[in-house]
Amino acid sequence: MITVLTLDTPGLGDRSYLAHDGEVALVVDPQRDHDRVRELAERAGVRITHVFESHIHNDYVTGGYRLARAVGARYLLNADDPVSFDRVGVRDGDVVTVGRMRVCVLHTPGHTHTHLSFAVEDESGQSVGVFTGGSLLYGSTGRPDLLGPAHTDTLVHAQWHSARRLANELPDSTAVYPTHGFGSFCSATQSGGDASTIGAEKAVNPALTADEERYVRELLAGLDAFPAYYAHMCPANAAGPDEIDLSPLAEADPAELRRRIEAGEWVVDLRTGTAFAAGHVAGTVNIGLGGQFVTYLGWLMPWGTPVTLLGETPAEVTEAQRELVRIGIDRPAAMATGKPEDWAGDTPLRSFPQATFADLAAAFDRGERPAVLDVRRNAERTTEHIEGSVGIPIHEILGRLGEVPPGPVWVHCASGYRASVVAGLLDACGHDVVAIDDIFGNARAAGLPLITA
Structure with a gap:
C-alpha cells in the first residue's frame, strides 16, 4: 500500500x-x-x-x-x-x-x-x-x-x-x-x-x-x-541553497531598536493587529504571524533591508525566523521579546483605533465623510468597492504614499489582516489612521454605498 x-x-x-x-x-x-x-x-x-x-x-x-x-x-x-x-x-x-x-x-x-x-x-x-x-x-x-x-x-x-x-x-x-x-x-x-x-x-x-x-x-x-x-x-x-540557521538572534535593547528605526531599517512587530493598534513602538511595522506574514514582509520590505523581529515570546521570533528562511532572509539583524513597554524605553507608545464597517456606516450616517482607503488587489476591488473610496493595493502603498487621503483615513481590505499591515505602515509615516478589522462582506449589511461591477 x-x-x-x-x-x-x-x-x-x-x-x-x-x-x-x-x-x-x-x-x-x-x-x-x-x-x-x-x-x-x-x-x-x-x-x-x-x-x-x-x-x-x-x-x-x-x-x-x-x-x-x-x-x-x-x-x-x-x-x-x-x-x-x-x-x-x-x-x-x-x-x-x-x-x-x-x-x-x-x-x-x-x-x-x-x-x-x-x-x-x-x-x-x-x-x-x-x-x-x-x-x-x-x-x-x-x-x-x-x-x-x-x-x-x-x-x-x-x-x-x-x-x-x-x-x-x-x-x-x-x-x-x-x-x-x-x-x-x-x-x-x-x-x-x-x-x-x-x-x-x-x-x-x-x-x-x-x-x-x-x-x-x-x-x-x-x-x-x-x-x-x-x-x-x-x-x-x-x-543550490545553503543550510539554514535558526539559532537565537542577538537581543536588542530600546536604544538599539530606536537607532535601527531611525536608520530606516524594518523593525517588525509580530503581534496581532489588535494588540499592535492598542500600543506599539513608534516607527515599527506590524505584520502578524497569524496571516501571510512572510509573503507580505517579502513583498513590502525593500530587498536586503535589515529586519529586526519583535515578539511576545522567543518561540514567536523563532517561528518568524523559520518563515523568513523559506524566502531567503536568513539571519535577521536582531530581536526583542516581551511587551511594547519593554521595547519603547522612555519613548511614548503610539496607538490607533480599530473599527468595523458598521462603525464606518455610522460615521456616514452622522454626516461625516471619512476618507476610505481600500488596500485589496485590483481584481478584488473591481468586483465591488465602497463608493468614494481610494484604491491602492497593499503592495503599492509605499510607492504611492502621496495618494493616501489626509487623515483620519479608514483602511480596509477583505478580512482585516492587510488593513492592519497598511495602517501600521501609514502610522509609522505619521498618518492619522483607523484600521477596519472586519470582513468586507459586512460592508453591504452595514448599509454602506457599494459600486458593483
Whole structure:
C-alpha cells in the first residue's frame, strides 16, 4: 500500500509531499526547512531515498538540495534545468523505481518551460496519484507569467496542453497533489480544496472545461500582481541553497531598536493587529504571524533591508525566523521579546483605533465623510468597492504614499489582516489612521454605498 503524507506551508500557500511504501519514501517539492520532512519520515518509520523537484521555484527557496544531501537521497530535477550543483537529471518518459513505487516523469510546461509532473503507480501498476507542482491545481493552473512577458504567451498555451495531457493519460481515479494553489500567488486564479482527482478536475478546471482560446483569454485577463521577492527565488534555487540557521538572534535593547528605526531599517512587530493598534513602538511595522506574514514582509520590505523581529515570546521570533528562511532572509539583524513597554524605553507608545464597517456606516450616517482607503488587489476591488473610496493595493502603498487621503483615513481590505499591515505602515509615516478589522462582506449589511461591477 502506498501512503501519501502532506506537509502544509500556509504562509506561502504551498504543500510538500512524502509518499512511502512502508519502508522507503520519496519527497516532492520540500520547503527549505527540511527538518519538518525528516521528522515526518521518522514518525512514519521510513527512509527517504529520492527527492523530486517539479520546477525551479519562484515563490520559495527549496529544501530539496539540502534534504537530499542530509539523508543521502538522490535529487531529481529536469535535466534541462540550468543549475550549478550535481543532481540526477530526468526527462519526459523516464521511469524511476522507489521501493515498491514506480514514478513516471511527465514534462508539463506552462508554469515554467521545464516543469515536470510525477505520476506514481504501485507495484501492481495501479495509479496512485500525480504530483503536479505548478501545473494542474485544484480548479486552476499555475500562472504562466512569472518568467516575464516574453515567455507568457508561450507558457499559457503550454499550460492548457499540459493539463489536457494529464487528464488524457491518467485514470480519472488518480489523486492530484499540487504544490501551489492554497493561497500561493503562483496560482493563476483562486484555487482551493483539500483533495481532488483527475476525474473531479475534468468537471471543474477551466483548463479542462474550456477550449484553448477561451482558457488563454480568461486566464490572462485575470492575472494580478505577484510578490516582488519572487525575483530572488529562482537564482537562489539554481545556485543550490545553503543550510539554514535558526539559532537565537542577538537581543536588542530600546536604544538599539530606536537607532535601527531611525536608520530606516524594518523593525517588525509580530503581534496581532489588535494588540499592535492598542500600543506599539513608534516607527515599527506590524505584520502578524497569524496571516501571510512572510509573503507580505517579502513583498513590502525593500530587498536586503535589515529586519529586526519583535515578539511576545522567543518561540514567536523563532517561528518568524523559520518563515523568513523559506524566502531567503536568513539571519535577521536582531530581536526583542516581551511587551511594547519593554521595547519603547522612555519613548511614548503610539496607538490607533480599530473599527468595523458598521462603525464606518455610522460615521456616514452622522454626516461625516471619512476618507476610505481600500488596500485589496485590483481584481478584488473591481468586483465591488465602497463608493468614494481610494484604491491602492497593499503592495503599492509605499510607492504611492502621496495618494493616501489626509487623515483620519479608514483602511480596509477583505478580512482585516492587510488593513492592519497598511495602517501600521501609514502610522509609522505619521498618518492619522483607523484600521477596519472586519470582513468586507459586512460592508453591504452595514448599509454602506457599494459600486458593483
